[in-house]
Amino acid sequence: MDGVPNVTRADAVAAVRNPLAFIAARWTPTPRTVQRAALTALVMSVVIVVTGGAVRLTGSGLGCPTWPKCTDDSLTATGAMGFHGAIEFGNRMLTYVLCAAVGWAIIAARSQKPYRRGLTRLGWAQFWVVMSNAVLGGIVVLVGLNPYTVAAHFVATSALIAIAVVMWQRTREGDAQARPLVGKSVQQLVWVLIAATVVLILVGTVVTGAGPHAGDSSEVERMPLDWETVSKVHAVLAWIVVTLTFALWFVLRAVDAPRLPLDRTRDLFVVLLAQGVIGYVQYFTDLPEVLVGLHMLGSALVWIAVLRVLLALRERPEPAVGLPGPATEATVGSRA
Numbered sequence: 001m002d003g004v005p006n007v008t009r010a011d012a013v014a015a016v017r018n019p020l021a022f023i024a025a026r027w028t029p030t031p032r033t034v035q036r037a038a039l040t041a042l043v044m045s046v047v048i049v050v051t052g053g054a055v056r057l058t059g060s061g062l063g064c065p066t067w068p069k070c071t072d073d074s075l076t077a078t079g080a081m082g083f084h085g086a087i088e089f090g091n092r093m094l095t096y097v098l099c100a101a102v103g104w105a106i107i108a109a110r111s112q113k114p115y116r117r118g119l120t121r122l123g124w125a126q127f128w129v130v131m132s133n134a135v136l137g138g139i140v141v142l143v144g145l146n147p148y149t150v151a152a153h154f155v156a157t158s159a160l161i162a163i164a165v166v167m168w169q170r171t172r173e174g175d176a177q178a179r180p181l182v183g184k185s186v187q188q189l190v191w192v193l194i195a196a197t198v199v200l201i202l203v204g205t206v207v208t209g210a211g212p213h214a215g216d217s218s219e220v221e222r223m224p225l226d227w228e229t230v231s232k233v234h235a236v237l238a239w240i241v242v243t244l245t246f247a248l249w250f251v252l253r254a255v256d257a258p259r260l261p262l263d264r265t266r267d268l269f270v271v272l273l274a275q276g277v278i279g280y281v282q283y284f285t286d287l288p289e290v291l292v293g294l295h296m297l298g299s300a301l302v303w304i305a306v307l308r309v310l311l312a313l314r315e316r317p318e319p320a321v322g323l324p325g326p327a328t329e330a331t332v333g334s335r336a
Contacts, residue, residue, distance in 0.1 A: 024111040034119075037101075037108035041126060042164035042288055045103040046300045048158055051091045053296040057289040061145045061220070063088030067138035095134055100125045105167065116175060122167035129160045145220045147209030154205050158303055165307045173316040180314050181258050186251055190310055193244045197306045200237040204299060207234050212287060231283060234261040238276060241302075246270050248309070264312040268305040275302055 029037075055061055063077070063084035064070035070077050070089055073150045077089035106123035109116065133156040180187065207230050209223040249265045275298035282291035 009084060020107065020110045023107055024115070027111050028113045029108045029111050031112070033170070034108045034112050035168070037105040038123075038164070038168040038171045041098075041105040041123075042100045042161070042168050042304075045126075045157065045161045045164045046297070046304075048091075048094055048098050049154075049300045050293065050297050051094050052154075052157070053293045055088055055091045056150075056182045056208075057293055058084065058087050060084035060087035060175050062141065064092065067141045083184055092137075095130070095137075098130055099127070109167075110239070111170075116170075118175065119167065119170055122163055122170065125163050126160060127169065128161065129156060133157060133160065147223045147233065151202075151205035151209050154208075155202070158201055158300075160301060161303055162307055165304055166311070169308070169311045176316050178314040182252070182261060182313050183255065186248070186255065186257070187313055189244070189248055189251060190313060191240065192305060193248060194310060196237065196244055197303065200234070200241055201299060201303065203234045203237055206230050213289075213292060217314065235279065235283075238272070238279065242269070242272050242276065245272060261309065261312045264305070264309045268309055271280075271298070271301050271305045274298065292301050 055063070060083070063081060063086070066072060069075045069082075070085065070092075077085035093291070102123065106120065106127065109119040109123045133153060136149065136153050136156060140153050141144070143149055206223060206225065207227065210225040210227045210230050211222075212227070245265060245268050249262065249269065252262050252265060275295065278291055278295050278298055282288065282295055285291065
């Protein structure tokens with residue numbers, strides 16, 4: 001059994017001054033490890049959407065009535081606070097799990113050889129969005145679940161998911177200049193699809209802010225809009241996104257595009273149809289909590305699928321490492 005190497009005082013000082021560089025000098029993760037770390041951060045970003053929805057749908061939004069402590073006298077939920085306190089405090093604790101996942105992604109990216117600055121920056125971008133959104137979540141509690149702050153909280157999480165998707169994609173490709181796989185008109189159509197999806201998500205937060213699930217059993221301020229009217233606008237936007245997706249698939253087939261953009265567009269279409277079914281069923285069944293929670297999960301999956309379509313429109317080939325270059329005349333002569 002190998003002994004544990006001695007850690008000198010200089011090593012300890014270096015670890016304190018720059019722990020990431022200290023780890024990177026002693027550990028080189030495999031490309032698969034970096035990919036898994038980025039994927040874990042993405043999965044946790046989606047999980048936090050689902051658990052945040054559970055807080056709202058169980059009426060536990062003020063289960064911990066203050067922030068950063070759970071109550072004025074306790075950092076954690078107490079038995080007297082019951083089910084709602086446990087749900088809200090549990091969701092807060094999951095933020096630390098998300099931080100750990102993002103931290104692992106940062107460490108893995110920083111330790112990869114050769115060092116990829118852009119990949120590490122994507123990890124740090126996730127970290128700062130998580131920190132900012134944690135503070136925003138505290139503000140949501142302090143202002144009594146004001147629907148506009150709740151909407152901003154969800155939008156920030158969607159931004160986190162977008163960065164996580166990009167980082168996951170970048171772990172599976174090189175740093176060479178991106179080469180487009182489709183023409184400019186197709187790229188423009190995809191950007192229209194992205195814009196329509198963003199509007200769809202934003203209007204979805206308005207539906208939530210005006211709808212019956214306020215997030216707590218007490219009186220909570222709602223957006224002064226007719227919920228059914230906003231829901232119908234949301235449905236129209238969803239059909240626009242579906243139509244754009246079908247049009248994109250048809251165009252990609254017509255221009256004989258590579259397989260990857262076609263497959264990603266097909267995946268988006270399937271996710272959209274599933275999300276649409278859930279949306280209509282929940283609307284006509286008076287918004288049962290389980291279906292609303294599934295719809296929130298679907299929103300995150302639609303956003304991921306749309307971003308993956310965008311990222312499939314170009315490629316960054318990984319540089320060939322360790323492959324022999326062309327033989328020079330001198331080399332050929334020496335072998336003769």
